[in-house]
Amino acid sequence: MPSQQVYIDHLLLQFSQEQFEALPQWISGNFTVIDGGVHTGGLSRNKLIIFRDGTYLELYNWIIKPEDWRERLPGDFALTTLDSITAEASQERIANALASIPGDGGVGVTYSPPREGGRKNAEGFDVRWKIVKPGYTKADATPGDEFYPRGRTDAPFFCHDITPRTRRVTYDMTSVTQHPSGATGIELIEVLVPKGALSRYTDIYASIVGATPEESDGAVEFRLSAPGVHGFSGYIRVRDAQTVEDEQFLREKGIGISSLELRSETGQPISFSIAEFLQ
Template identity: 40%
Template sequence: MSTQLDHVILLLSPADFDNVPAWLSNNFTIIDGGKHSKGTSQNKLIIFQDGTYIELFSWVDPQPDGVEPYADFPSWASKPEGHIIDWALTGSDAHGKYDEIMAQLRDLEANGEQLGITYDQPKEGGRRRMDGKELRWYATRPRQVDTEHESVRVDVPFFCHDISDRTLRVPYTQGSTDDWPRITTHPCGATGVFSLAVRVPPSKMDSCVKLYEGILGTRGDSRNVVAPSMASFTIDTPAQSADVSGRSLCVIFLIGKGDAAGETGTSVEDLMLLTSKHERKGDRLNDDGFGAKITLC
């Protein structure tokens, strides 16, 4: 199995999780996910026909007794609400992919490239669905080896490799749920992810391109690039057949872009979703906040 886009994570406040903002509820069919294994976090899902999804993630409030606060995902504890805080890829071999990435990092370091990033060994995690079914996965997460970007960097993805059947976690196929195809049919017509743009430090652009080639298992593609400070990669989505738009691929853009703090901030810059509704093409989902960075195409 090739490396594929899996999902993006939007952090909501507990209040917005309980009463999802209109720009989300009016545009998407949202299903309950459940609580993660240590009980400190919970999610809801927006599942697309291409097998990708947006995870609406929130901390349980109050945090449960007898458990370290934010124990399920401690690296997200300081992330800002209302933003995409992380994103994930998937594939078939958690440990094999880990070995590939670490070899790529060693090669970069041998050539004098210091990105300040490593990956931890795959770690088992899980979630209990609202219907009581348990699902398990391996998560392979990046980690800062310095502290300069520790609280803000999301320029490299983590991996989520399923141990249990993937359709338990992402019921996007016929037969995976009694609610199919309702749960993958959205008022805005969204059928999948067209592209994801990630901001990286301009001075690290060349190194990030090489790193992404190792992470994604594909070479950069200049056909989609419209500026010298951009690079793009085309990868698969989990669906085994194309969606209604005839597309089962998505594009990852790297954008070399600094910010007011110098070259310290890196983040998901934009998310473009395919829509089957011609009249919605070009629409942004909200006037402000991260919804203003989600465009239908």
């Protein structure tokens, strides 16, 4: 399998206008939240929780919510590569891997050519990037529609910087990466899939990440780095549904990210509740 260093980038969490303008106390009391700015086109805006490892959480809000808002969103979480690898090269590598062995597990996943995006940050500077978004088809092993109540969210998207990364993610500023909770980065992103589908989604994520996973307690884990640190710093864990609660989550939120753990200065992971922000 071709190798390429893939990094954890960020999670996209959707907030209503009320939540966005008056953040829940458990967020504002535990994290330093900064104003990210307004996206190009003026339809949406964000706030950011930035960690010292170079990853972040994006608190996303529609200023004007278009009818096709689901199609406009790239996905629930993003990976990235660093400057030496372009968005175009990344898309080509992933699409080729998904079309080869182990491929997409017969689920019907590929990646579309890059599309440019941007926003104007709180200081008035333009921030620009390219998104490489997963595309989906109905294939022989695609799970049933009941597993996609929010549309298809099988795979992450990629966000590649055009302007310097530290303009989009100001992890070089100590004032924004110090959090009351002691959070320092993303430790674990868990992806939940239907029971019996683990091997197929292992193939998908192995193709996307370009690495072989480790097996762990009936799940698989991909060790990834973060843009601001050296060495491995976090995991994507893929597991299939085993409990009634898992099955209920799949019915309500669908295949995709189901839980998030943050790394902390104390060494104890911090659970970040994400279910209500997956819309």
